[in-house]
Amino acid sequence: MLSEFDLIKRYFAQHTLHDQRVALGIGDDCALIKPTAGMQLAISSDMLVSGRHFFADADPVMLGHKCLAVNLSDLAAMGAAPLGFTLALSLPEANPGWLAGFSQGLLALADAHQCSLIGGDTTKGPLNICITIFGELPPGSALRRDTAQIGDDIWVSGTLGDARLALAGYWKEVQLEAGAHQQAALRMHRPTPRIALGIALRGIAHAALDISDGLAGDLGHILERSGVGATLHIDQLPAGEILQTQPLDLRRQFSLNGGDDYELCFTAPANNRQQVLAAAHQAGTVVSCIGQIESAHGLRLLDDHGNEVHLLFHSFDHFATP
Secondary structure, eight states: OOOHHHHHHHHTGGGGTTOTTEEEOBTBSSOEEOOOTTOEEEEEEEEEEBTTTBOTTOOHHHHHHHHHHHHHHHHHHHTOEEEEEEEEEEESSOOHHHHHHHHHHHHHHHHHTTOEEEEEEEEESSOEEEEEEEEEEOTTOOOBSSOOOTTOEEEEESOBSHHHHHHHHHTTSSOOOHHHHHHHHHHHHSOOOOHHHHHHTTTTOSEEEEOSSOHHHHHHHHHHHHTOEEEEEGGGSOBOTTGGGSOHHHHHHHHHHOOOOOOEEEEEOGGGHHHHHHHHHHHTOOEEEEEEEESSOEEEEEOTTSOBOOOOOOOOOTTTOO
């Protein structure tokens, strides 16, 4: 049976050996990292709990990917470049097959973003995965939630709602063909962190966050922190490829309220539209303008004919959601 230290050595410990930004990696009481001179650190933590954030029988390769992706997405939302991360892992057992798959998915995404695993902890217990990630960015360049301005355009990257549609398929709320469900489920299990876009938007966008709990709820954080309101053109929300095949009411609900998209929602001055599009092109990411920031508080929805649409706004809440 694998001991705690054998487990770390076999599956995780070699990842920082060739990263010059890591002065000391796994194996001591603390890791030592070397941020670029003059840069600020950006730090974020996310905990994923079995049965709450992922199915207990989730594919370990995709789970490893997702656990790091959701943390990278937080850096993207601030316009920060990744430096490294720590992993705290509670395991019911030291299963070599599960650990091989999980570390493969985790470290493949880490390599893709030059983000080293620099430390952490393991223990026996219910399956629980907590990552703390470190990034860097120039002082004064962070894309914050409290800096949206009246007259800003509201943008989102990529597409919305396919992850929520996949969950509805798992829960038998909707009937999907196997191939369509599998394609939608990739958005749920393998989100794409928009690091390059976040960095490209420095100095162009005013405010940003990543969409983890649903567009309406997450945009609401920007509105509250910035003391503004907004109007969204609901039929201009970029529904996912599979969600586009569903009835209008479902497209609206899942693109507005669905979670697990991990796209960026950001605001930018209307006269920066061409700069936003250029930044998105540079980052290889599609973006859509979906509304405007206004002085009147609250969130309003309009259809393509300018008529107000009344939908309930809700988002995932770890304590209110069963």
